[in-house]
Amino acid sequence: MPATTPFRDVDAEALALTRRLLIQARHAALGVIDPQTGAPMVSRIAFAVLSGRPHTLVSDLSHHADALRVNPAASVLVGEPGTKGDPLAHPRLTLQVRAEAADKAALKEAWLAACPKAGLYYDFADFNLLYLAPTSALLNGGFGKAYRLDPGSIRTALA
Numbered sequence: 095m096p097a098t099t100p101f102r103d104v105d106a107e108a109l110a111l112t113r114r115l116l117i118q119a120r121h122a123a124l125g126v127i128d129p130q131t132g133a134p135m136v137s138r139i140a141f142a143v144l145s146g147r148p149h150t151l152v153s154d155l156s157h158h159a160d161a162l163r164v165n166p167a168a169s170v171l172v173g174e175p176g177t178k179g180d181p182l183a184h185p186r187l188t189l190q191v192r193a194e195a196a197d198k199a200a201l202k203e204a205w206l207a208a209c210p211k212a213g214l215y216y217d218f219a220d221f222n223l224l225y226l227a228p229t230s231a232l233l234n235g236g237f238g239k240a241y242r243l244d245p246g247s248i249r250t251a252l253a
Contacts, residue, residue, distance in 0.1 A: 100240050101240050101241055101242045102239065102240065102241055103241075104241050104242075104243055104247050107235075108233055108235065108239075108241045108243070108247075109247065109250055109251040110251075111185055111187075111233065111235050112187055112231070112233055112243060112247070112248065112251040113251040113252060115172050115173045115185060115186070115187045115233075116143050116148060116172060116187065116251070116252060117143055117252075119141050119142075119143075119172040119173075120140065120141060120142065120208065120209060121138055121139065121140055121141055122138070122139055122141040122150070122170045122171060122172045123136050123137070123138060123139075123170070123171040124136065124137050124138075124139045124150065124158055124168055124169070124170055125168055125169040125170070125171070126158050126161035126162060126165070126168050127161060127164075127165050127167075128157075128161060129160060129161055129164040129165070135157065135158070135161065137156070137157065137158045139152065139158070139170075140209050140212065141170070141172065142204075142205060142208035142209055143208075143252060144196075144201050144204040144205060144208070145201070145204065146249075146252045146253060147225055147226075147227075147252070148170065148189065148191070148225070148226040148228065149196055149201065149205070149223055149224060149225055149226060150170075150193075150223075150224050150226060151205060151209070151212060151216065151221055151222070151223050151224075152221070152222055152224060153215075153218075153220050153221050153222075154220040154221075154222065155220055159222070162193040162224070166192045166193040166194065167190070167191075167192055167229075168190075168191050168192075168193055168226070169188055169189065169190050169191065170188070170189045170191055170226055171186060171187070171188050171189075172186065172187050172189075173185050173186030173187055182237075183236050183237055184236065185233070185234060185235045185236055185239075186233075186234050187231055187232070187233050187234075188231060188232045188234075189226065189228050189230075189231045189248070190228070190229045190230045190231065191226040191227055191228055191229060192226075192227045192229060193224045193225070193226060193227075194224065194225045194226075194227050195222065195223075195224065195225070196223040196224055196225040197223070198216075198221075198222065198223040201223055202216060205223065228245050228248045228249075229245060230242070230243065230244060230245070231243040231247075231248055
C-alpha cells in the first residue's frame, strides 16, 4: 500500500496565501537552538519582507542573536489567529531559514517603512539586519490544507 501524505501539491492558492502571510507579517516567532543547552528557544521578533526577501532586525544583546551566531539555522512562524473560531483553523506558515547578514544601510528606508517604531533604535551599533534565507516551509492553510514548499516556491510567492 503506498504511503499517504497530508500535503497537497503547491498551487496558485497556496502561493497566494504564502505571499499574504509573509507580506502582512510585522512580527514572527523565531525558533533557535540554545547554544548552552541544545534545546529549542522561541522569541518574538520584528519581521518584514524587504525586496522580496524576509528579514529581521536583532540586537546583539538578545539571546537569539547569540544562538544564530553559533547556528544560523532557525525557524520562523508567521500568521495570527482571527478573532473568531478555532485558532488552529487559521492559516500560518513556518519557514526553515538560515540567518545571513543583510545590508543594514541599504535597507534602512524599506525597514523603517515597514516597522516605523524601529526608527528609535535602528542605527544603534548593536542592531543588525538579517536576511532569513528560506530553505523550506510548511504552510497550514486551515484544516486539511497543508503544503510543503521549497525555496523556489517561496521565491515565486514573493515575486
